[in-house]
Amino acid sequence: MKESRLFKIMYYLLNKERATASELAEKFEVSLRTIYRDIDVLSSAGIPIYTSAGRNGGVYLVDNFVLDKALLSAEEQQNILVALQHLEVTQNGSNNETILKLKALFQTHVHQWIDIDFSQWGEYNNAHDKFEIIKTAILSRVQIPFEYANSKGKVSQRLVNPAKLLYKSNAWYLQAFCIEKNDFRVFKLSRIYEISITDKSFEPLDIPSLDKKSCTEYIHLDLLFSEEIAYRVYDEFNLNNITRQNDGSLSVSIDMPNEEWLIRYLLSFGKSIKILSPASIRTRFLEEVRAMYENNINL
Numbered sequence: 001m002k003e004s005r006l007f008k009i010m011y012y013l014l015n016k017e018r019a020t021a022s023e024l025a026e027k028f029e030v031s032l033r034t035i036y037r038d039i040d041v042l043s044s045a046g047i048p049i050y051t052s053a054g055r056n057g058g059v060y061l062v063d064n065f066v067l068d069k070a071l072l073s074a075e076e077q078q079n080i081l082v083a084l085q086h087l088e089v090t091q092n093g094s095n096n097e098t099i100l101k102l103k104a105l106f107q108t109h110v111h112q113w114i115d116i117d118f119s120q121w122g123e124y125n126n127a128h129d130k131f132e133i134i135k136t137a138i139l140s141r142v143q144i145p146f147e148y149a150n151s152k153g154k155v156s157q158r159l160v161n162p163a164k165l166l167y168k169s170n171a172w173y174l175q176a177f178c179i180e181k182n183d184f185r186v187f188k189l190s191r192i193y194e195i196s197i198t199d200k201s202f203e204p205l206d207i208p209s210l211d212k213k214s215c216t217e218y219i220h221l222d223l224l225f226s227e228e229i230a231y232r233v234y235d236e237f238n239l240n241n242i243t244r245q246n247d248g249s250l251s252v253s254i255d256m257p258n259e260e261w262l263i264r265y266l267l268s269f270g271k272s273i274k275i276l277s278p279a280s281i282r283t284r285f286l287e288e289v290r291a292m293y294e295n296n297i298n299l
Contacts, residue, residue, distance in 0.1 A: 005038065135165070145195075225252065267289070
């Protein structure tokens with residue numbers, strides 16, 4: 001109880017800058033003698049807490065000491081500033097004033113050792129706007145309508161109760177309750193268009209966990225890639241799934257969603273991929289190659 005009161009006294013003085021002993025005694029419901037004893041304990045522990053007499057006297061702490069040295073290390077200060085700077089990506093500048101205040105308070109300079117940019121190379125996209133709308137809708141618990149293009153390119157109108165933003169497999173997703181489907185769905189942000197916000201509120205539901213096995217059927221693949229495509233293999237697969245062979249080729253053993261886009265994804269590696277197993281995927285792969293050939297041979 002005493003230790004808790006000591007910390008509360010420090011926080012109170014940090015916010016008020018100065019207080020009388022009587023004020024502290026009333027605030028924490030203890031006697032003046034106890035307050036003076038607490039001040040002695042804090043001072044003995046190295047906290048620069050002082051008292052002064054007179055009309056403008058009172059109890060006070062040296063400016064910035066509590067946050068700068070007693071409670072947060074230099075590394076912790078850097079972590080806070082870096083986290084705020086990179087949350088700024090989704091905030092459209094709303095954190096900037098907070099960052100400036102903390103920099104002044106910590107009296108430190110944060111090194112810009114990482115940068116996050118959601119826009120594509122060479123062009124601007126509206127990821128910032130999407131984030132701002134979705135964040136506002138989630139916190140305000142209001143519905144959002146948008147157009148959505150599924151993996152087949154079919155565009156549909158959706159009205160959802162937004163629940164959570166997710167970052168998965170190098171892409172951002174929105175987990176939301178779809179009014180049309182009467183169930184939770186996951187939407188890839190890059191396929192969301194014409195998003196807006198409504199004033200129609202909703203009662204939040206329990207958000208289901210995203211167990212990959214329950215979301216879709218997965219199939220195990222054994223793949224072999226030539227060395228010339230190694231840059232993509234290391235970009236798109238986990239290192240634990242990759243084995244370099246003596247000839248420089250790369251074998252990949254991995255579980256992937258058994259969905260329509262899987263064959264098109266494998267085709268994107270062109271002649272640099274061999275499908276070792278399963279035979280069913282290799283057959284579908286070859287059928288697609290044959291169809292591509294026949295579609296173009298008679299042009």
